[in-house]
Amino acid sequence: MKESSLTRKAPIGAGVARVPRPVVRFRMRVTRGDAIAIGPGKIALLETIHQTRSITAAAKAIGMSYRRAWILVDDVNSALKRPAVASLVGGETGGGSTLTEVGLELVAVYRRIEANAEKACAADIKRMLSLLAK
Amino acid sequence: MKESSLTRKAPIGAGVARVPRPVVRFRMRVTRGDAIAIGPGKIALLETIHQTRSITAAAKAIGMSYRRAWILVDDVNSALKRPAVASLVGGETGGGSTLTEVGLELVAVYRRIEANAEKACAADIKRMLSLLAK
Numbered sequence: 001m002k003e004s005s006l007t008r009k010a011p012i013g014a015g016v017a018r019v020p021r022p023v024v025r026f027r028m029r030v031t032r033g034d035a036i037a038i039g040p041g042k043i044a045l046l047e048t049i050h051q052t053r054s055i056t057a058a059a060k061a062i063g064m065s066y067r068r069a070w071i072l073v074d075d076v077n078s079a080l081k082r083p084a085v086a087s088l089v090g091g092e093t094g095g096g097s098t099l100t101e102v103g104l105e106l107v108a109v110y111r112r113i114e115a116n117a118e119k120a121c122a123a124d125i126k127r128m129l130s131l132l133a134k
Numbered sequence: 135m136k137e138s139s140l141t142r143k144a145p146i147g148a149g150v151a152r153v154p155r156p157v158v159r160f161r162m163r164v165t166r167g168d169a170i171a172i173g174p175g176k177i178a179l180l181e182t183i184h185q186t187r188s189i190t191a192a193a194k195a196i197g198m199s200y201r202r203a204w205i206l207v208d209d210v211n212s213a214l215k216r217p218a219v220a221s222l223v224g225g226e227t228g229g230g231s232t233l234t235e236v237g238l239e240l241v242a243v244y245r246r247i248e249a250n251a252e253k254a255c256a257a258d259i260k261r262m263l264s265l266l267a268k
Contacts (some may be wrong), residue, residue: 025162050159128240
């Protein structure tokens with residue numbers, strides 16, 4: 001069947017490609033009881049704080065309220081022996097936030113785990129994808 | 135501080151242990167555009183159908199509506215080249231459902247990937263957990 005003009009006029013997000021390419025995502029979470037201590041959302045927030053040097057700017061970049069971002073940062077800091085995010089006091093920029101050495105290590109080790117997991121399972125992932133319809 | 139009787143009377147799930155042991159969970163999803171083709175929920179449903187030989191019984195065991203379970207099974211079957219779940223027609227038990235060879239392989243390869251991912255990353259996982267507060 002030829003693609004109709006109706007298909008092409010479909011709203012964004014309604015699925016322009018009929019069958020998008022399958023993507024494998026590994027997600028790791030460290031839970032404590034019902035609470036997620038470390039997970040993909042918190043790691044992405046830490047990375048964005050590292051880039052923007054600001055919780056406010058990071059929240060905006062991710063599309064999250066400042067309050068929500070602050071709570072997540074507080075959660076992460078409480079979950080760790082030593083905090084992942086520190087406030088910069090004063091200076092020309094009037095504050096801001098930065099990742100501590102522990103914060104940087106947490107992000108690095110988390111991303112390394114995800115990447116290595118995918119690498120270690122490449123053959124099985126290929127096998128699984130071969131079961132999927134084109 | 136001694137554990138008070140108030141603490142002991144806390145409702146189930148309200149957190150009996152003050153700091154539960156951290157648990158690492160790897161979750162893999164195969165997405166296509168916005169849709170999750172294969173994920174932990176669907177795999178758990180397939181495993182339960184395999185055990186119960188019935189979509190109805192599996193839905194009940196998981197605490198899911200029959201309708202929801204049926205939709206998930208239909209999703210999985212549509213995502214694959216060949217279906218993962220087949221209906222058993224007639225017989226003494228009057229029907230029921232079973233995993234096909236493809237369904238069994240999908241579950242096995244999915245669980246193998248999760249287990250191997252965790253094994254391959256054991257050292258980094260240990261390192262990450264060492265950053266957490268006790």
